Amino acid sequence: MKKITKLPVDARKQKILDVLFEDPVIAQALTQINVFVIDHYPDGMRITNSFKGQAGQSSHDAFTWIELVHPEDRARVRSEWERVVLGHEDFFESEYRYMIRGEYRWILIKGSMISRTSDRGPELYIAVDRDITEERRLRQLLEEERALLAQLVIRDEFLNILNRRYLETKQSHFFRNDGQTPVAVLVLDIDNFKQLNTRLTHHGGDMVLQAVVGAIQTCLGRLDILARYGGDEFALVFPQSSFEYAHDMAEQILGAVSKVEIPKISDMTISASIGLVHGNPVEGQDFWSYFEEADELLLLAKKLGKAQIQSKLLP
Numbered sequence: 001m002k003k004i005t006k007l008p009v010d011a012r013k014q015k016i017l018d019v020l021f022e023d024p025v026i027a028q029a030l031t032q033i034n035v036f037v038i039d040h041y042p043d044g045m046r047i048t049n050s051f052k053g054q055a056g057q058s059s060h061d062a063f064t065w066i067e068l069v070h071p072e073d074r075a076r077v078r079s080e081w082e083r084v085v086l087g088h089e090d091f092f093e094s095e096y097r098y099m100i101r102g103e104y105r106w107i108l109i110k111g112s113m114i115s116r117t118s119d120r121g122p123e124l125y126i127a128v129d130r131d132i133t134e135e136r137r138l139r140q141l142l143e144e145e146r147a148l149l150a151q152l153v154i155r156d157e158f159l160n161i162l163n164r165r166y167l168e169t170k171q172s173h174f175f176r177n178d179g180q181t182p183v184a185v186l187v188l189d190i191d192n193f194k195q196l197n198t199r200l201t202h203h204g205g206d207m208v209l210q211a212v213v214g215a216i217q218t219c220l221g222r223l224d225i226l227a228r229y230g231g232d233e234f235a236l237v238f239p240q241s242s243f244e245y246a247h248d249m250a251e252q253i254l255g256a257v258s259k260v261e262i263p264k265i266s267d268m269t270i271s272a273s274i275g276l277v278h279g280n281p282v283e284g285q286d287f288w289s290y291f292e293e294a295d296e297l298l299l300l301a302k303k304l305g306k307a308q309i310q311s312k313l314l315p
């Protein structure tokens with residue numbers, strides 16, 4: 001029977017490390033998979049050759065690598081790394097810009113302190129890093145596309161204001177039903193728009209829509225919301241406003257709309273009607289319960305002769 005000579009644990013460990021650090025085939029394999037190992041010993045450290053491979057520069061050194069991190073990322077990376085060195089964390093994961101062959105590249109590094117000295121000092125550390133510059137560029141493009149799409153979905157493309165989908169999906173942005181957040185909801189509809197369309201053609205009607213929206217916008221404050229509900233009907237929300245503010249705004253809006261000029265026809269003026277409700281919504285009420293009340297008041301305004309505001313304080 002073959003006799004197996006057992007090496008003492010430390011000697012075995014040393015042998016494994018020697019292979020890891022000195023065997024050129026292992027070094028090449030580690031370089032290919034972007035892995036490097038750092039062995040800390042009492043008076044210094046040694047690093048697998050694959051480390052130089054990552055950085056792409058021979059002068060690269062484990063003590064000074066932090067100096068090659070982009071100045072804007074350096075303090076963050078240093079403190080993340082220090083947590084590992086000081087033993088607060090064993091795992092290091094970071095994304096930062098790193099100087100490689102004269103240019104900053106984005107690097108993702110994941111590393112682990114796999115053994116420590118008895119006083120929690122670093123002993124053996126293994127890490128893998130990857131150039132993610134292109135990946136980040138694509139990720140950023142994708143995020144921009146997604147943000148743009150999200151904007152398109154909630155905007156009326158023709159009038160460049162919010163649309164009904166915004167009202168349906170973003171209610172939490174402007175409507176609170178905690179019983180102590182006042183809100184005014186208005187529904188505005190252009191008067192006799194069918195007739196305007198007939199006189200001016202559909203294209204002319206479109207120009208009126210744009211001019212009316214422009215007029216409404218001149219009156220709005222920073223928090224006020226204007227959304228196209230559909231056709232020539234618009235919803236306005238004045239979050240955290242008083243009834244007086246909302247009513248005053250509604251009057252200003254009707255005034256501004258009445259000043260919209262239509263070059264082709266002199267015998268018609270533009271006007272709009274508004275239904276307005278104000279209250280402190282409570283649980284069980286949502287934006288649409290306010291909207292429906294305002295819409296009913298709008299119908300009343302139309303019945304009573306148009307170009308006016310009908311309003312109500314909700315209990």
Ligand SMILES: Nc1nc2c(ncn2[C@@H]2O[C@H](COP(=O)(O)OP(=O)(O)OP(=O)(O)O)[C@@H](O)[C@H]2O)c(=O)[nH]1
Nearest residue numbers: 189190191192193194195197202205206231232302
């Ligand atoms: N030009 C144009 N017309 C539209 C658009 N969307 C809807 N309309 C038209 O707008 C008109 C809306 O008419 P209504 O609001 O129902 O009726 P109205 O004539 O305004 O009457 P009152 O509201 O009672 O004053 C319809 O003729 C629609 O075809 C649009 O984007 N552009």
